[in-house]
Amino acid sequence: MNSAKLTDSLRDAGIAAGITAVLAFFFIGLRTDIEVSDLVLSTHWTNYFIAIAVVFVGRLALNLLVFKAERPIAGRIGALVPSIPGLSGLGRYFGLALGAFAIVFPFLPFAERYLIDLGILVLTYVMLGWGLNIVVGLAGLLDLGYVAFYAVGAYSYALLAQYFGWSFWICLPLAGILASFWGIILGFPVLRLRGDYLAIVTLAFGEIIRIVLLNWYTFTGGPDGISGIARPSFFGIPFKRGDGGFADVFGLHYTSLHRIIFLYYLIFALALLTSFVSNRLRRLPVGRAWEALREDEIACRSLGLNTTNIKLSAFALGAMFGGFAGSFFATRQGFISPESFTFIESALVLAIVVLGGLGSQIGVAIAALVMIGGFEVFRELENYRMLIFGLAMVLIMIWRPRGLISSREPSVVLVERKRIGSEAVAQGEGH
Amino acid sequence: MDYFLQQLINGVTLGSIYGLIAIGYTMVYGIIGMINFAHGDIFMIGAFIALTMFLALTAIGISWLPIILLLALVVSMLVTSAWGWTVERIAYRPLRGSFRLAPLITAIGMSIVLQNFVQISQGAKIKPLPPQIEGGITLMEGMRGGQSFAVQLSYLQMIIIALTVVLMVGFNALISRTALGRAQRACEQDRKMAALLGVNVDRTISLTFVMGAALAAVAGLMFLLYYGVIDFFIGFVAGVKAFTAAVLGGIGSLPGAMLGGLLIGMIEVFWSAYFSIEYKDVAAFSILAIVLIFLPSGLLGRPEVEKV
Numbered sequence: 001m002n003s004a005k006l007t008d009s010l011r012d013a014g015i016a017a018g019i020t021a022v023l024a025f026f027f028i029g030l031r032t033d034i035e036v037s038d039l040v041l042s043t044h045w046t047n048y049f050i051a052i053a054v055v056f057v058g059r060l061a062l063n064l065l066v067f068k069a070e071r072p073i074a075g076r077i078g079a080l081v082p083s084i085p086g087l088s089g090l091g092r093y094f095g096l097a098l099g100a101f102a103i104v105f106p107f108l109p110f111a112e113r114y115l116i117d118l119g120i121l122v123l124t125y126v127m128l129g130w131g132l133n134i135v136v137g138l139a140g141l142l143d144l145g146y147v148a149f150y151a152v153g154a155y156s157y158a159l160l161a162q163y164f165g166w167s168f169w170i171c172l173p174l175a176g177i178l179a180s181f182w183g184i185i186l187g188f189p190v191l192r193l194r195g196d197y198l199a200i201v202t203l204a205f206g207e208i209i210r211i212v213l214l215n216w217y218t219f220t221g222g223p224d225g226i227s228g229i230a231r232p233s234f235f236g237i238p239f240k241r242g243d244g245g246f247a248d249v250f251g252l253h254y255t256s257l258h259r260i261i262f263l264y265y266l267i268f269a270l271a272l273l274t275s276f277v278s279n280r281l282r283r284l285p286v287g288r289a290w291e292a293l294r295e296d297e298i299a300c301r302s303l304g305l306n307t308t309n310i311k312l313s314a315f316a317l318g319a320m321f322g323g324f325a326g327s328f329f330a331t332r333q334g335f336i337s338p339e340s341f342t343f344i345e346s347a348l349v350l351a352i353v354v355l356g357g358l359g360s361q362i363g364v365a366i367a368a369l370v371m372i373g374g375f376e377v378f379r380e381l382e383n384y385r386m387l388i389f390g391l392a393m394v395l396i397m398i399w400r401p402r403g404l405i406s407s408r409e410p411s412v413v414l415v416e417r418k419r420i421g422s423e424a425v426a427q428g429e430g431h
Numbered sequence: 432m433d434y435f436l437q438q439l440i441n442g443v444t445l446g447s448i449y450g451l452i453a454i455g456y457t458m459v460y461g462i463i464g465m466i467n468f469a470h471g472d473i474f475m476i477g478a479f480i481a482l483t484m485f486l487a488l489t490a491i492g493i494s495w496l497p498i499i500l501l502l503a504l505v506v507s508m509l510v511t512s513a514w515g516w517t518v519e520r521i522a523y524r525p526l527r528g529s530f531r532l533a534p535l536i537t538a539i540g541m542s543i544v545l546q547n548f549v550q551i552s553q554g555a556k557i558k559p560l561p562p563q564i565e566g567g568i569t570l571m572e573g574m575r576g577g578q579s580f581a582v583q584l585s586y587l588q589m590i591i592i593a594l595t596v597v598l599m600v601g602f603n604a605l606i607s608r609t610a611l612g613r614a615q616r617a618c619e620q621d622r623k624m625a626a627l628l629g630v631n632v633d634r635t636i637s638l639t640f641v642m643g644a645a646l647a648a649v650a651g652l653m654f655l656l657y658y659g660v661i662d663f664f665i666g667f668v669a670g671v672k673a674f675t676a677a678v679l680g681g682i683g684s685l686p687g688a689m690l691g692g693l694l695i696g697m698i699e700v701f702w703s704a705y706f707s708i709e710y711k712d713v714a715a716f717s718i719l720a721i722v723l724i725f726l727p728s729g730l731l732g733r734p735e736v737e738k739v
Contacts, residue, residue: 022513026480027552030487034556041486142532189724196466197723200678203671204716215709343667347539354536387547393540398525401533 009063017056024051095362102268106261116260120267120332122372124325127271129352129364131321134278136350137359138287139314140294141191142199145206146349148186149179149319151213151341153326158226158336159219168232168331172324179323180316187315191308206346213338225337232331234262263332270328274321275361281317290314351393357403366404433573437582438704439697444588444657446696447595451650452673453680453688454602455515455643461619461683462639463527468538469518471670472545473644477511477651478661479549482560496563507652508645515644516637518545523640524633542666549663557662560655564590591653598649599689602642606685615639619683672699672712675719681732690730694718 029048032039102123106116128150135143156175160166166174190201213220220226231239239246239259246262247254281287289310293300301307330336348371356367374392378385396404452474459467484503493499522537567585574580606612614635617625626632654669655661672695680691695715702714722730 019513019517022510023517026483026510027549030483031553032483032486032558033554034558037559039482039486039558039560041483041490136532142535190720193723193727196460196464196682197678197727199466200674201720201723204675204719207671208713208716211710211713343671344543347543351536351539354532358532383547383551387544387551390540390543390547394522394537394544397533397537397540398522401526401529 006064009060012063013056013060016059017052020052020055021048024048095365098362098365106264113257113260116257116264118373118376120260120264121376122368123264123267123271124329124332125349125352125368125372126365127267127274127325127328128322128349129356129368130271130274130278130361131318131325132349132353133359133361133364134281134290134321135314135318136353138278138282138294139290139311141311141314142196143202143315143318144199144343144346144350145202145204145209146318146322147341147343147346148202148206148209149183149322150326150329150345151209151338152179152182152319153323154330154336154341155213155220155226155326156323157327157330158229161230162226165230167236168230168327169235172327175327176320176323179326180320183316183319184312187312188308191311191315203343203346206341206343210338210341213341221337223337223339225335225339226330227335229330229334229336231259231334232263232266263328267325267328267332270324274324277317277321279361286310286313355393355396355403357405360403360405363403363405370404433571433580433582434704436570437573437580438700440582440584440588442697442700443693444591444696445700446693447591448650448653448657448692449669449673449676449696450689450692451595451598451646451653452669453676453692454685455647456674456677457680457682457685457688458615458639458643460677462615462622462636463523463534464531465523465534466538466674467523467640467643468535468670469522469541469545470643470647471666471668471673472542472549473511473515473518473666474647474651474654474669474673475549475661475663475666476514476545477507477644477648478655478665479553479558479651479663480507480510480648481652481655482558482661485560485563500563504649504652507648511648511651512641512644514545515640515647519637519640524636527633527636542670546663546666553663555663557660559660562587562659563656587656591657594649594653598646602646603685605642611635611638668712672715675715679719679722679729681729684729684731684733687729687731694730 025048028051029044031042031044033042034040102119105111105119111119128146132143132146135141135146153175156178157168157171160171160174161168186202186205190198193201214223216222233239234246237246237249238244239256239262241254242248245254246252246258252258278287282291289300289305290313292305293307293310297307300310329340333340352367352371353364355371356363356365371389371392375385375389378388381388452470455470455473456467459465459470481503484506485499488499488502493502518541522541523534526533526537564585564587567583567588569581570584571582572579573582606615614625614630615638617628617630618632618635622632625635650669654665673692676691676695677688678691679694680687680689698715698718699711702711706714726732
């Protein structure tokens with residue numbers, strides 16, 4: 001290690017510490033608190049200096065030990081952290097292994113109720129991710145209001161079950177149809193818009209749905225939400241203790257775990273259905289049109305494709321799966337309120353899709369597992385876990401801008417089927 | 432008419448705040464084509480710095496209001512700019528030239544980080560600040576619902592509107608007359624060509640974030656004084672409204688951002704005054720959707736010419 005490098009690194013770390021000193025002064029150094037209706041200022045110099053020291057030492061250590069360059073470099077985390085070489089190649093087998101694990105998971109000895117609940121949550125997000133993948137990954141339409149369709153599905157089921165007393169199995173398709181109907185209503189006027197205009201309108205739509213749910217007290221219960229939503233039955237056989245219950249009919253010993261396991265397989269099946277349908281559709285003309293549209297809208301129009309219909313179909317299908325997931329959410333929770341359908345949910349699902357690698361099914365599943373599972377692992381840290389969650393989003397994205405699984409199987413091939421590496425994908429080929 | 436005038440005054444005030452935030456969105460979008468989701472939270476950071484400055488200055492014995500205001504404004508602008516610069520440096524610059532959706536995700540991540548950082552470091556409770564600037568002038572006496580009321584233009588509203596006008600004029604001069612503004616416009620048109628002609632693109636983009644953050648800090652201070660309460664979550668709603676304003680005015684256009692801000696502010700105020708306060712956001716968003724259907728590139732945006 002030469003001294004010039006050390007000096008450079010020290011100066012770089014000093015600059016970083018100086019910036020931290022400026023940034024943190026008003027937030028870590030000083031703190032305002034309400035005491036007896038008055039705001040009081042307090043100082044926390046220890047924390048402030050610890051923060052500066054941490055940044056200085058951390059930056060210095062990064063410069064000397066990780067970056068190992070002649071000059072301090074910044075902003076090239078992607079180049080520094082070696083990409084996992086096997087990750088893109090083993091996608092297929094890994095996917096199968098993950099699927100097999102998901103099937104046997106509830107019967108593994110360590111699977112407690114808490115873990116199965118977590119599995120249900122992860123699978124819900126996997127399904128939402130796959131549903132949104134149709135819109136964002138395949139058709140290339142940026143949708144920031146996906147949670148609206150999730151909400152429509154959840155409220156459709158809750159209200160239909162409440163007012164008409166219909167069972168989950170009747171309401172599920174209806175919820176999907178209603179959600180896709182809303183997708184078409186929204187999509188019809190706005191799908192002429194391009195890229196980011198569409199993003200803001202979908203975001204606005206998500207907020208509108210939430211505000212209406214919040215304020216239409218007589219119909220939706222407003223902020224109180226809807227409680228006592230009917231639980232699903234095993235195709236007509238309820239999960240209850242005693243005669244006629246699931247345990248009784250199948251001669252099992254009653255535990256409340258049966259319903260949880262059933263819910264687990266239900267969402268697993270719904271997620272697989274989403275994946276299966278979108279995979280098959282990719283090979284149909286409409287699916288190919290989606291991908292063509294994503295690559296070049298003008299070329300599509302010149303070739304006589306009706307871009308509005310193509311976009312609408314993607315929007316409606318994505319919305320339908322969002323609606324399915326929503327009604328599953330309602331039946332699992334037994335209680336829904338507008339609070340569950342905020343923008344952060346849309347952002348989370350979009351983040352899962354992009355982090356997983358647009359268009360990659362297995363990538364989305366892995367991203368959902370990492371993000372939702374990771375979020376649960378840090379449960380003890382309470383407030384800090386959202387902070388860590390946000391940081392993780394930033395760091396993973398900088399590390400792999402194209403997502404975890406960035407190589408693609410082409411949907412349509414001329415001569416032979418071959419995998420397209422991440423370098424080629426990064427240049428815009430073979431999504 | 433009198434009631435209308437009062438609402439107009441309130442609408443313009445609120446619209447000024449939205450407009451100042453919207454400029455940050457529209458400039459960043461114009462130059463690198465990304466939605467800077469963390470911008471609303473930069474506004475929130477600015478409001479918090481201003482709040483802390485008010486308390487700190489009072490604590491060290493400065494009590495002359497104009498000097499407090501000035502110091503709070505300047506310090507808040509400077510420190511918030513540093514925040515804006517840092518966010519760009521950490522989360523956006525490494526992804527320059529990368530896949531289009533990647534910076535959007537890091538922006539959402541940064542927004543989560545900023546909100547939770549402030550929540551942890553400053554607490555989740557709302558922070559009230561007693562009114563600093565009181566009084567105003569009465570424009571006319573009016574009647575509403577059988578009761579007489581005075582149409583008021585408060586000094587605070589005057590300051591907000593005047594400051595916005597001054598900033599707008601200064602900012603327009605900065606963009607149209609200075610070397611920095613020229614570089615900024617060049618990068619907006621064609622980043623590669625600008626780089627070939629010797630414009631330091633990275634520096635220009637950084638400065639764009641700094642300028643946007645400084646204006647957001649002014650908006651944060653105004654918000655703090657106007658509403659008197661802030662919390663760590665104000666950035667989201669204000670950010671979405673301001674972004675809506677930027678799109679409504681035509682994204683990429685500076686006068687458009689200001690116009691959009693004023694319109695969104697007025698729609699919100701008039702809807703609350705004449706219809707229902709619960710659905711004011713629905714009204715603003717619906718008008719956005721309607722405008723975009725008929726004018727897909729916003730009110731003042733240039734229609735996109737596509738070259739094949």
